[in-house]
Amino acid sequence: MSRKNILITGASSGLGEEMARQFAALGRNLALAARRTDRLDELRAELTATYPGITVAVRALDVNDHDAVFKVFGEFREELGTLDRVVVNAGLGKGQPIGTGYFYANKQTAETNFVAALAQCEAAMEAFREQDSGHLVVISSMSAMRGMRGNLSTYAATKAGIAALAEGIRVDTLKTPIKVSTIYPGYIRSEMNDKVKKTPLMVDTVPGVRAMVKAIEREVAEACAPSWPWTLLGFAMRNLPLPIVAKMS
Secondary structure, three states: OOOOEEEEEOOOOHHHHHHHHHHHHOOOEEEEEEOOHHHHHHHHHHHHHHOOOOOEEEEEOOOOOHHHHHHHHHHHHHHHOOOOEEEEOOOOOOOOOOOOOOHHHHHHHHHHHHHHHHHHHHHHHHHHHHHOOEEEEEEOOHHHHOOOOHHHHHHHHHHHHHHHHHHHHHHHOOOOOEEEEEEEEOOEOOHHHOOOOOOOOOEOHHHHHHHHHHHHHHOOOEEEEOHHHHHHHHHHHHHOOHHHHHHHO
16 A cells, blocks of 8 residues: 655654655655754755655654644644654654663653654544544664663663554554554664664664665564564564573663
């Protein structure tokens, strides 16, 4: 099924920005939301110049402003006519080990990655239920496969939480025209991890996002991206003893 109108949050940089480029290359109309409107305007100008047959709508959105999430999603739907796919992508990567005095940072990550994601899922599903069609895509992380140590503890917990949330929505929508996909990106280069220089298995943004888009287009329930080696590693992370998993994180 071709999802013509695609909404992407966190679209001003990183994985969201590259997803916008790759969906535009497929001829899709885009609804792009992020806090940095200057970056969105530049991206819109680039995409409409390269692909003049598509529509690109942009809106400023801080996903932690939950009322704004519903308002902006509604405006996008009114402008484009329908929302055929919503990609819940906006997220935050900061975090510190639990109990080391950085509750504010972990709280900000939890609020952005889970509570704000819940608001986006709610807004998307309201539109999909009214349309009786749609594709909800939640961008989780390979870190969701198991509890992670140190700076990743809160981040991993939020990504596991939204994966469980997506599965619950999937249960609600079985045997309906509404589809739900959870994507678990591996190590894909983006602004969030740009300062990390020596991470094994890191892939560049374009091929990494290409794997994500391929899985999204297939509308699978769950997918690791890139599939190799992350599908195998995901199985290992879920099933190996915790001390071994700790060495992998």
